[in-house]
Amino acid sequence: MSTENRFTDKISNEATALLPAVEFRGEIRVIECERDIAAACKYLGAQPVIGFDTETRPSFRPGVMFRVSLLQLSSPEVCYLFRLNRIPLAKPILQLLEDASTLKIGADVAGDLRSLRKIRHFRDGGFVDLQTIAPQWGIEEKSLRKLSAIVLGKRVSKAQRLSNWEAATLTDKQRLYAATDAWVCTRIYDRLLHTPKIKRP
Template identity: 45%
Template sequence: MKKMILRKTISKEAIKEMPRTSFPGNIYVIQSAIEAEKAIAYLQTQPIVGIDSETRPSFTKGHIHKVALLQVSSIDQCFLFRLNITGLTQPIIDLLEDPGIIKVGLSLKDDFMMLHKRAPFIQQSCIDLQDYVRPFGIQDKSLQKIYGILFEEKISKSQRLSNWEADVLTDGQKQYAAIDAWACLNIYNLLQELKRTGNYEVAADIKEEEKNLIISDK
């Protein structure tokens, strides 16, 4: 099998040319404590999950909203916990504190800082992809760029600044939220497989004049 060549970095221009990725599984919007309990019961059967969170953007200086949404995804099921409606319930806290379930995300320090403002808990068994990708030679730190390097697909960011406390989440918001958690899991699973097989190599640095040529060609 041909070795996978891992780029160290990727340009925004290169990502724009890639096909857009989409979440292929089922998305469940969780808006009650009972729904949260059922969702967590399923997620606790998974050894590894992807996680992310969304907060309503504030356009007023000094005003910050509490985290509105927590996304937790298996490979084919994603649950969107509407924390602005339910709060951070005990079953969700139990999942975050469970040492037997690996939680994979990106820039997790920021996510947990926001979640801790809703309730105290001690997260366990967490993997931050910004640290995890370094041994593979990947220098980019954004989810969009890491995913582009590994899968040659584009994660759309068009919904990032939408209202995550809206009465009803749009289909676009649900897709965006699910993809961010699911993509983290996809990245981790692929890197684990590459680590196991050793079937990859880090791309050589591109000379400066070649970089300029590539940019001018576009």
């Protein structure tokens, strides 16, 4: 554990933009066939901590909302991208989302879970929301981009956020963006755990 907490409470967009980018360097596996779901979930379920995120096709019309297109779950070495517009939110995935023994780290977890429950209902277990715990270290920012900037000193690119997540094939840039978003949550969590919390008076 580092001996002191040097995290700032806030960071500007300008300061964030000047930081070096952080990218997932592991293997990215796209799951778009139902037969591949069980093996992916077996691997992920054996991990103590995984990163969690979702992506949804953007809507540029008021009142039009799409279902979740992609579920990202990542270990330090492998990130699985479950294409929920192609495959069902199957039982092995639900069991993983409900399993309290596998910690799942995300940002705005409640929003992602709400979107997933529009497909199938489940009782979530083992989730940690970086937005909820960051104030214990004196951090007031909420976005994943700024949490990464403050905690890791690295910038998460948001260039692909509004791309089409229901495209026939995900581009290399989309895959890397999606994998990084999930994986970096575990990096932020690990750094927080190794840094003293703010002592409240």
